[in-house]
Amino acid sequence: MEAKLNCEGVQEELMDWLAGTLPAAQHQALEAHLTQCPGCHQELATVRALWTNMGELPVPAPSEQMRPRFYSMLAEFQVEEQRKQRWSVAGIMEQIREWWQPAYGMRVAYSLALLLVGLVAGYVLKGSPETSELAVQQPTTTAPVASQADVHQTQVLAMLNNPSAVQRLRAVSYAEEVAPTNERVVAALLSTLNQDPNVNVRLASLEVLTGLTQDPMVRQGLVRSLTLQDSPLVQSALADVMVQLQERRSVRPLRKMLKQENLNEQVKDKIEQSIESLSGDKTPQPSTSSTSHETDNYTKSGVPAAVVA
Incomplete structure (x- = not known):
């Protein structure tokens, strides 16, 4: 910011000035302007009152x-x-x-290994005559379904x-x-x-x-x-x-x-x-x-x- 400020620029910086976030050079230039400009000084009083009232507003309790x-x-x-x-x-x-x-x-x-072993065992047992006769003699049972x-x-x-x-x-x-x-x-x-x-x-x-x-x-x-x-x-x-x-x-x-x-x-x-x-x-x-x-x-x-x- 330049050493001298116009009223519009000063009024835009008032909130930052109150919050203390202005750089040192801008802070000094703004204060110098306020001492010479009654209009901006009055605007500062209005903004400061608004700032104070906002700080006193109750904070609503969060819902459960x-x-x-x-x-x-x-x-x-x-x-x-x-x-x-x-x-x-x-x-x-x-x-x-x-x-x-x-x-x-x-x-x-x-x-996969178990599946492969099962397929091979099933193929071998299916071709065995003894196994075929036993399958005919014994009733088939169905595995329980999950x-x-x-x-x-x-x-x-x-x-x-x-x-x-x-x-x-x-x-x-x-x-x-x-x-x-x-x-x-x-x-x-x-x-x-x-x-x-x-x-x-x-x-x-x-x-x-x-x-x-x-x-x-x-x-x-x-x-x-x-x-x-x-x-x-x-x-x-x-x-x-x-x-x-x-x-x-x-x-x-x-x-x-x-x-x-x-x-x-x-x-x-x-x-x-x-x-x-x-x-x-x-x-x-x-x-x-x-x-x-x-x-x-x-x-x-x-x-x-x-x-x-």
């Missing part, structure tokens, strides 16, 4: 559903991007790189172990349909909640498990998960769950969490509020779980809505 909705939107966006790239050359190559791990290669080779639920279970468990966080998010989304009638999928979701390196995947697992808290195994698993979490987002979400379900068994692990070093201050406040709510004389809300009648030393547990990597 903001975080779950954000992760839900993020997961939907990632899945949509994945779908768009599926049929592109780059997308096909990326999927090949994701799925074709050394372990998968060994499995495919092993399966049910659709077993197929879905296998797909979900395989995708939960995929190196790609997007694939694991999709697996959690699919698990929402399978988990209510499949204990292995429920156990896998609890393991994902406690061990997955991606926070989005853990929050998505928590969201699915929220709808399964009528299962005592799920409620107990959520209580145990409290002390296993290191992410402030997951810790806060689980604390909300405990209050939602009034799970009194969570009071002891919540107090144990307060003793953790480097615990996030906001999470600490959330835990203290949860303990106060769970330890008070408030009437517990009805629960569909079989563990609704617990002693006063425990609390009922529930899971807030969160999202689907």
Whole structure:
């Protein structure tokens, strides 16, 4: 900026001057102009009053559903991007790189070897007279066909172990349909909640498990998960769950969490509020779980809505 400024240039720089972001030379030139121009000085007073009033505006508190909705939107966006790239050359190559791990290669080779051995054995046995007579004498039996639920279970468990966080998010989304009638999928979701390196995947697992808290195994698993979490987002979400379900068994692990070093201050406040709510004389809300009648030393547990990597 030149040493001398006109009124229009000065008024454009007033907000930056108040924010302290102008370079030193521009800052001095602007102050020199303000001392000589009553009009710009009056404009400065108006802008400063507006600046002060804006700073005093109350900051609205975020909605309790903001975080779950954000992760839900993020997961939907990632899945949509994945779908768009599926049929592109780059997308096909990326999927090949994701799925074709050394372990998968060994499995495919092993399966092909078994298939080849089976074909050779079948050809040899078919040509043997003794085998043909035995086949006529003995009734044939059909091998059991895997049910659709077993197929879905296998797909979900395989995708939960995929190196790609997007694939694991999709697996959690699919698990929402399978988990209510499949204990292995429920156990896998609890393991994902406690061990997955991606926070989005853990929050998505928590969201699915929220709808399964009528299962005592799920409620107990959520209580145990409290002390296993290191992410402030997951810790806060689980604390909300405990209050939602009034799970009194969570009071002891919540107090144990307060003793953790480097615990996030906001999470600490959330835990203290949860303990106060769970330890008070408030009437517990009805629960569909079989563990609704617990002693006063425990609390009922529930899971807030969160999202689907």
